[in-house]
Amino acid sequence: MAVALLTTLYGTILANLFFNPMTNKLEGNTNEEIFIKQIMIEGILGVQSGQNPRILEEKLNAFLSNEDKLKQQENVRKASEELLGEHS
Numbered sequence: 001m002a003v004a005l006l007t008t009l010y011g012t013i014l015a016n017l018f019f020n021p022m023t024n025k026l027e028g029n030t031n032e033e034i035f036i037k038q039i040m041i042e043g044i045l046g047v048q049s050g051q052n053p054r055i056l057e058e059k060l061n062a063f064l065s066n067e068d069k070l071k072q073q074e075n076v077r078k079a080s081e082e083l084l085g086e087h088s
Contacts, residue, residue: 038063039063
């Protein structure tokens, strides 16, 4: 009986301190990965179908949050500055 209670205690402690947080993190990573792959598929299908690049860009930007859009604009600005700096 003592062994059964002890193993139950250890199982409960491990589940609450280790396995549940790990599960939550893996679920979050999986959802993010699925989201990114959905955006990639939309982009690839748009390019394959010959969709106008501006329309495709707007369509893909609809997936992004405002915070992600600001990060993208900042990255484009930095890339433009680097390109202009190299040609000068």
